[in-house]
Amino acid sequence: MVLSGIWKRHEDSKDLPPNLIISHEKTIPPEDVQEICASVGWSRREPMLIARALGNSLAVVSAWDGPLMVGFARATGDKVFNATIWDVVVRPPYQRRGIGLLVMRELLKELDTFEIPLVTLYADPGTDGFYKRFGFLTDPSGVRGMFRERM
Amino acid sequence: MVLSGIWKRHEDSKDLPPNLIISHEKTIPPEDVQEICASVGWSRREPMLIARALGNSLAVVSAWDGPLMVGFARATGDKVFNATIWDVVVRPPYQRRGIGLLVMRELLKELDTFEIPLVTLYADPGTDGFYKRFGFLTDPSGVRGMFRERM
Numbered sequence: 001m002v003l004s005g006i007w008k009r010h011e012d013s014k015d016l017p018p019n020l021i022i023s024h025e026k027t028i029p030p031e032d033v034q035e036i037c038a039s040v041g042w043s044r045r046e047p048m049l050i051a052r053a054l055g056n057s058l059a060v061v062s063a064w065d066g067p068l069m070v071g072f073a074r075a076t077g078d079k080v081f082n083a084t085i086w087d088v089v090v091r092p093p094y095q096r097r098g099i100g101l102l103v104m105r106e107l108l109k110e111l112d113t114f115e116i117p118l119v120t121l122y123a124d125p126g127t128d129g130f131y132k133r134f135g136f137l138t139d140p141s142g143v144r145g146m147f148r149e150r151m
Numbered sequence: 152m153v154l155s156g157i158w159k160r161h162e163d164s165k166d167l168p169p170n171l172i173i174s175h176e177k178t179i180p181p182e183d184v185q186e187i188c189a190s191v192g193w194s195r196r197e198p199m200l201i202a203r204a205l206g207n208s209l210a211v212v213s214a215w216d217g218p219l220m221v222g223f224a225r226a227t228g229d230k231v232f233n234a235t236i237w238d239v240v241v242r243p244p245y246q247r248r249g250i251g252l253l254v255m256r257e258l259l260k261e262l263d264t265f266e267i268p269l270v271t272l273y274a275d276p277g278t279d280g281f282y283k284r285f286g287f288l289t290d291p292s293g294v295r296g297m298f299r300e301r302m
Contacts, residue, residue: 045232049231049232050231052229052230052231053229053230053231053232054229056228056229056230056231057229076227076228076229076233076235077207077227078203078204078205078207078208078227078237079203079204079207080200080201080203080204080207081196081200081204081237082227082235082237084227084233084235084271086229086232086233108299112301115301116301117300117301118298118299118300118301119298119299119301120235120273120296120297120298120299121296121297122271122294122295122296122297123294123295123296123297124293124294125292125293125294125295128295128297131297134299135299135300136297136298136299137297137298137299138295138296138297139295139296139297140298141275141276142275142276143273143274143275143276143296143298144273144274144276144279144289144290144296145271145272145273145274145289145290145294145295145296145297146271146272146273146274146279146282146287146288146289146296147269147270147271147287147288147291147294148259148269148270148271148285148286148287148288149268149269149286150263150266150267150268150269150270
Protein backbone atom coordinates (compact mmCIF):
# COMPACT_ATOMS: atom_id res chain seq x y z
CA MET A 1 0.00 0.00 0.00
CA VAL A 2 1.28 3.43 -0.93
CA LEU A 3 -0.29 6.57 0.46
CA SER A 4 -0.06 9.25 -2.16
CA GLY A 5 -0.17 12.92 -1.36
CA ILE A 6 -0.67 14.22 -4.91
CA TRP A 7 -4.45 14.56 -4.59
CA LYS A 8 -4.15 17.02 -1.75
CA ARG A 9 -3.13 19.66 -4.24
CA HIS A 10 -6.22 19.29 -6.42
CA GLU A 11 -9.43 21.17 -5.81
CA ASP A 12 -11.33 18.11 -7.07
CA SER A 13 -10.22 16.36 -3.94
CA LYS A 14 -12.28 18.30 -1.42
CA ASP A 15 -14.94 15.59 -1.19
CA LEU A 16 -12.52 12.66 -1.05
CA PRO A 17 -12.97 10.26 1.87
CA PRO A 18 -10.59 11.64 4.53
CA ASN A 19 -8.64 8.41 4.97
CA LEU A 20 -8.52 7.32 1.35
CA ILE A 21 -5.60 5.04 0.56
CA ILE A 22 -4.11 4.61 -2.91
CA SER A 23 -2.42 1.33 -3.79
CA HIS A 24 -0.24 0.50 -6.81
CA GLU A 25 -0.07 -3.18 -5.89
CA LYS A 26 -1.05 -5.86 -8.42
CA THR A 27 -1.64 -8.44 -5.72
CA ILE A 28 -4.88 -6.97 -4.40
CA PRO A 29 -7.65 -9.53 -3.71
CA PRO A 30 -9.29 -10.37 -7.06
CA GLU A 31 -12.64 -10.79 -5.31
CA ASP A 32 -12.58 -7.07 -4.49
CA VAL A 33 -11.96 -6.22 -8.14
CA GLN A 34 -14.77 -8.54 -9.17
CA GLU A 35 -17.11 -6.88 -6.70
CA ILE A 36 -16.38 -3.25 -7.59
CA CYS A 37 -16.83 -4.06 -11.28
CA ALA A 38 -20.15 -5.74 -10.47
CA SER A 39 -21.17 -2.62 -8.50
CA VAL A 40 -21.42 -0.71 -11.79
CA GLY A 41 -23.15 -3.56 -13.63
CA TRP A 42 -20.16 -5.13 -15.39
CA SER A 43 -20.14 -8.88 -15.76
CA ARG A 44 -18.57 -10.94 -12.96
CA ARG A 45 -15.23 -12.33 -14.01
CA GLU A 46 -13.63 -15.32 -12.28
CA PRO A 47 -11.25 -14.28 -9.46
CA MET A 48 -8.57 -16.66 -10.71
CA LEU A 49 -8.65 -15.02 -14.15
CA ILE A 50 -8.72 -11.53 -12.60
CA ALA A 51 -5.60 -12.33 -10.54
CA ARG A 52 -3.80 -13.53 -13.67
CA ALA A 53 -4.85 -10.43 -15.65
CA LEU A 54 -3.66 -8.12 -12.84
CA GLY A 55 -0.30 -9.89 -12.78
CA ASN A 56 0.03 -9.40 -16.54
CA SER A 57 -0.99 -5.74 -16.37
CA LEU A 58 1.55 -2.97 -16.66
CA ALA A 59 0.07 -0.92 -13.81
CA VAL A 60 -2.81 -1.38 -11.38
CA VAL A 61 -4.23 1.35 -9.14
CA SER A 62 -6.88 0.90 -6.48
CA ALA A 63 -8.41 3.35 -3.98
CA TRP A 64 -9.57 2.16 -0.57
CA ASP A 65 -11.85 3.57 2.09
CA GLY A 66 -10.83 1.31 4.94
CA PRO A 67 -11.33 -2.29 3.78
CA LEU A 68 -13.61 -1.22 0.90
CA MET A 69 -12.25 -0.81 -2.62
CA VAL A 70 -13.91 2.35 -3.91
CA GLY A 71 -11.93 2.98 -7.11
CA PHE A 72 -9.90 0.95 -9.60
CA ALA A 73 -8.09 1.21 -12.93
CA ARG A 74 -5.37 -0.73 -14.71
CA ALA A 75 -3.28 -0.59 -17.87
CA THR A 76 -1.77 -3.15 -20.22
CA GLY A 77 1.00 -2.52 -22.72
CA ASP A 78 4.53 -3.24 -23.88
CA LYS A 79 6.19 -1.03 -21.22
CA VAL A 80 8.00 0.86 -23.99
CA PHE A 81 5.89 2.37 -26.76
CA ASN A 82 2.27 2.12 -25.68
CA ALA A 83 -0.19 1.40 -22.91
CA THR A 84 -3.95 0.87 -22.88
CA ILE A 85 -6.10 1.76 -19.88
CA TRP A 86 -8.91 -0.61 -18.90
CA ASP A 87 -11.57 -1.02 -16.22
CA VAL A 88 -11.72 2.52 -14.82
CA VAL A 89 -14.40 2.22 -12.15
CA VAL A 90 -15.62 4.04 -9.02
CA ARG A 91 -18.12 2.45 -6.65
CA PRO A 92 -21.48 4.27 -7.16
CA PRO A 93 -21.90 5.77 -3.65
CA TYR A 94 -18.39 7.21 -4.02
CA GLN A 95 -18.81 8.70 -7.50
CA ARG A 96 -18.50 12.45 -8.23
CA ARG A 97 -16.12 12.94 -5.32
CA GLY A 98 -12.83 13.07 -7.23
CA ILE A 99 -11.88 9.41 -6.80
CA GLY A 100 -11.91 8.68 -10.54
CA LEU A 101 -9.67 11.67 -11.20
CA LEU A 102 -7.29 10.57 -8.47
CA VAL A 103 -7.11 6.97 -9.70
CA MET A 104 -6.48 8.13 -13.28
CA ARG A 105 -3.77 10.57 -12.17
CA GLU A 106 -2.01 7.87 -10.18
CA LEU A 107 -2.19 5.42 -13.08
CA LEU A 108 -0.85 7.96 -15.59
CA LYS A 109 1.89 8.94 -13.14
CA GLU A 110 3.01 5.31 -12.96
CA LEU A 111 2.90 4.93 -16.76
CA ASP A 112 4.93 8.12 -17.12
CA THR A 113 7.73 6.54 -15.06
CA PHE A 114 8.16 4.12 -17.99
CA GLU A 115 8.25 7.13 -20.38
CA ILE A 116 5.59 5.50 -22.53
CA PRO A 117 4.87 7.99 -25.35
CA LEU A 118 1.33 6.85 -26.21
CA VAL A 119 -1.46 5.96 -23.80
CA THR A 120 -4.81 4.90 -25.19
CA LEU A 121 -8.21 3.88 -23.86
CA TYR A 122 -11.73 3.13 -24.99
CA ALA A 123 -14.26 5.59 -23.58
CA ASP A 124 -17.83 4.55 -22.95
CA PRO A 125 -20.48 6.94 -24.29
CA GLY A 126 -20.62 10.12 -22.23
CA THR A 127 -17.25 9.60 -20.53
CA ASP A 128 -14.97 11.29 -23.08
CA GLY A 129 -15.23 14.64 -21.27
CA PHE A 130 -13.76 12.99 -18.18
CA TYR A 131 -10.78 11.64 -20.12
CA LYS A 132 -10.22 14.90 -21.99
CA ARG A 133 -9.24 16.40 -18.62
CA PHE A 134 -6.11 14.25 -18.78
CA GLY A 135 -5.22 15.22 -22.33
CA PHE A 136 -6.89 12.32 -24.13
CA LEU A 137 -8.23 13.09 -27.61
CA THR A 138 -11.01 11.29 -29.46
CA ASP A 139 -10.09 9.75 -32.82
CA PRO A 140 -7.12 12.07 -33.56
CA SER A 141 -6.27 12.22 -37.28
CA GLY A 142 -9.25 10.00 -38.02
CA VAL A 143 -7.83 6.96 -36.21
CA ARG A 144 -10.72 4.77 -35.04
CA GLY A 145 -10.96 2.26 -32.24
CA MET A 146 -12.14 -1.15 -33.44
CA PHE A 147 -13.27 -4.22 -31.48
CA ARG A 148 -13.55 -7.92 -32.15
CA GLU A 149 -15.35 -10.18 -29.70
CA ARG A 150 -14.46 -13.82 -29.82
CA MET A 151 -17.15 -16.08 -31.28
CA MET B 152 10.40 -20.01 -37.40
CA VAL B 153 7.06 -21.66 -37.98
CA LEU B 154 5.79 -22.36 -41.45
CA SER B 155 2.05 -22.08 -41.40
CA GLY B 156 -0.17 -23.74 -43.97
CA ILE B 157 -3.40 -21.90 -43.16
CA TRP B 158 -3.03 -19.36 -45.96
CA LYS B 159 -3.05 -22.05 -48.60
CA ARG B 160 -6.77 -22.39 -48.10
CA HIS B 161 -7.55 -18.73 -48.80
CA GLU B 162 -8.16 -17.34 -52.25
CA ASP B 163 -6.47 -14.10 -51.15
CA SER B 164 -3.23 -16.02 -51.08
CA LYS B 165 -2.81 -16.59 -54.80
CA ASP B 166 -0.30 -13.74 -55.15
CA LEU B 167 1.73 -14.57 -52.05
CA PRO B 168 5.47 -14.99 -52.53
CA PRO B 169 5.89 -18.74 -53.12
CA ASN B 170 8.38 -19.29 -50.31
CA LEU B 171 6.83 -16.99 -47.74
CA ILE B 172 7.68 -17.94 -44.17
CA ILE B 173 5.57 -16.99 -41.15
CA SER B 174 7.27 -16.59 -37.78
CA HIS B 175 5.68 -16.28 -34.34
CA GLU B 176 9.03 -15.58 -32.67
CA LYS B 177 9.52 -12.50 -30.50
CA THR B 178 13.28 -12.63 -30.87
CA ILE B 179 13.41 -11.44 -34.46
CA PRO B 180 16.08 -8.81 -35.22
CA PRO B 181 14.76 -5.43 -34.05
CA GLU B 182 16.60 -3.72 -36.90
CA ASP B 183 14.33 -5.55 -39.36
CA VAL B 184 11.24 -4.31 -37.50
CA GLN B 185 12.65 -0.79 -37.51
CA GLU B 186 13.29 -0.99 -41.22
CA ILE B 187 9.88 -2.36 -42.29
CA CYS B 188 8.15 0.33 -40.21
CA ALA B 189 10.33 2.98 -41.85
CA SER B 190 9.39 1.54 -45.27
CA VAL B 191 5.84 2.87 -44.79
CA GLY B 192 6.98 6.18 -43.35
CA TRP B 193 6.68 5.47 -39.62
CA SER B 194 9.26 7.00 -37.34
CA ARG B 195 12.44 5.03 -36.66
CA ARG B 196 12.41 3.59 -33.16
CA GLU B 197 15.57 2.50 -31.40
CA PRO B 198 16.35 -1.23 -31.92
CA MET B 199 17.01 -1.70 -28.20
CA LEU B 200 13.55 -0.33 -27.37
CA ILE B 201 11.96 -2.39 -30.15
CA ALA B 202 13.52 -5.58 -28.77
CA ARG B 203 12.18 -4.79 -25.30
CA ALA B 204 8.71 -4.02 -26.64
CA LEU B 205 8.66 -7.29 -28.63
CA GLY B 206 9.62 -9.20 -25.52
CA ASN B 207 6.78 -7.56 -23.60
CA SER B 208 4.26 -8.20 -26.37
CA LEU B 209 1.68 -10.95 -26.12
CA ALA B 210 2.16 -12.14 -29.67
CA VAL B 211 4.43 -11.16 -32.56
CA VAL B 212 3.99 -12.30 -36.16
CA SER B 213 6.37 -11.60 -39.02
CA ALA B 214 6.33 -12.70 -42.67
CA TRP B 215 9.56 -13.29 -44.55
CA ASP B 216 10.52 -13.56 -48.21
CA GLY B 217 13.94 -15.10 -47.77
CA PRO B 218 15.94 -12.76 -45.51
CA LEU B 219 13.54 -9.85 -46.07
CA MET B 220 10.79 -9.07 -43.57
CA VAL B 221 7.77 -8.25 -45.73
CA GLY B 222 4.99 -8.20 -43.11
CA PHE B 223 4.66 -7.61 -39.38
CA ALA B 224 2.10 -7.24 -36.61
CA ARG B 225 2.08 -7.60 -32.84
CA ALA B 226 -0.32 -7.50 -29.91
CA THR B 227 -0.11 -6.42 -26.29
CA GLY B 228 -2.52 -7.35 -23.53
CA ASP B 229 -3.15 -9.12 -20.23
CA LYS B 230 -3.27 -12.62 -21.77
CA VAL B 231 -6.70 -13.13 -20.19
CA PHE B 232 -9.37 -10.54 -20.96
CA ASN B 233 -8.07 -8.33 -23.72
CA ALA B 234 -5.45 -7.75 -26.37
CA THR B 235 -4.60 -4.76 -28.53
CA ILE B 236 -3.07 -5.10 -31.98
CA TRP B 237 -0.31 -2.67 -33.02
CA ASP B 238 2.04 -2.00 -35.91
CA VAL B 239 0.31 -3.94 -38.70
CA VAL B 240 2.58 -3.29 -41.66
CA VAL B 241 3.37 -4.75 -45.08
CA ARG B 242 6.40 -3.59 -47.07
CA PRO B 243 5.11 -1.45 -49.99
CA PRO B 244 6.31 -3.61 -52.93
CA TYR B 245 4.57 -6.57 -51.26
CA GLN B 246 1.24 -4.85 -50.54
CA ARG B 247 -2.08 -6.04 -52.03
CA ARG B 248 -0.84 -9.61 -52.29
CA GLY B 249 -2.56 -11.08 -49.24
CA ILE B 250 0.34 -10.72 -46.80
CA GLY B 251 -1.53 -8.38 -44.45
CA LEU B 252 -4.48 -10.78 -44.32
CA LEU B 253 -2.15 -13.67 -43.60
CA VAL B 254 -0.27 -11.83 -40.84
CA MET B 255 -3.53 -10.75 -39.20
CA ARG B 256 -4.97 -14.29 -39.39
CA GLU B 257 -1.84 -15.73 -37.78
CA LEU B 258 -1.87 -13.11 -35.03
CA LEU B 259 -5.57 -13.65 -34.26
CA LYS B 260 -5.03 -17.41 -34.31
CA GLU B 261 -2.32 -17.06 -31.67
CA LEU B 262 -4.48 -14.74 -29.53
CA ASP B 263 -7.34 -17.23 -29.80
CA THR B 264 -5.16 -19.90 -28.18
CA PHE B 265 -5.28 -17.73 -25.03
CA GLU B 266 -9.10 -17.56 -25.37
CA ILE B 267 -8.96 -13.78 -25.07
CA PRO B 268 -12.56 -12.58 -25.45
CA LEU B 269 -11.86 -9.04 -26.65
CA VAL B 270 -9.31 -7.95 -29.25
CA THR B 271 -9.02 -4.26 -30.10
CA LEU B 272 -7.00 -2.09 -32.43
CA TYR B 273 -6.76 1.47 -33.70
CA ALA B 274 -7.40 1.71 -37.43
CA ASP B 275 -5.78 4.44 -39.51
CA PRO B 276 -8.14 6.31 -41.85
CA GLY B 277 -9.18 4.12 -44.78
CA THR B 278 -8.08 0.85 -43.20
CA ASP B 279 -11.26 -0.09 -41.30
CA GLY B 280 -12.59 -2.08 -44.29
CA PHE B 281 -9.51 -4.31 -44.03
CA TYR B 282 -10.11 -5.00 -40.34
CA LYS B 283 -13.85 -5.57 -40.81
CA ARG B 284 -12.90 -8.69 -42.76
CA PHE B 285 -11.74 -10.18 -39.46
CA GLY B 286 -14.88 -9.25 -37.55
CA PHE B 287 -13.67 -5.95 -36.10
CA LEU B 288 -16.35 -3.30 -35.57
CA THR B 289 -15.87 0.47 -35.40
CA ASP B 290 -17.00 2.21 -32.19
CA PRO B 291 -19.56 -0.46 -31.18
CA SER B 292 -22.19 0.89 -28.76
CA GLY B 293 -20.66 4.33 -29.06
CA VAL B 294 -17.36 3.34 -27.40
CA ARG B 295 -14.62 5.67 -28.68
CA GLY B 296 -10.90 5.19 -28.91
CA MET B 297 -8.95 7.98 -27.19
CA PHE B 298 -5.24 8.82 -27.26
CA ARG B 299 -2.86 10.75 -25.05
CA GLU B 300 0.61 11.57 -26.25
CA ARG B 301 3.18 12.27 -23.59
CA MET B 302 4.30 15.90 -23.32
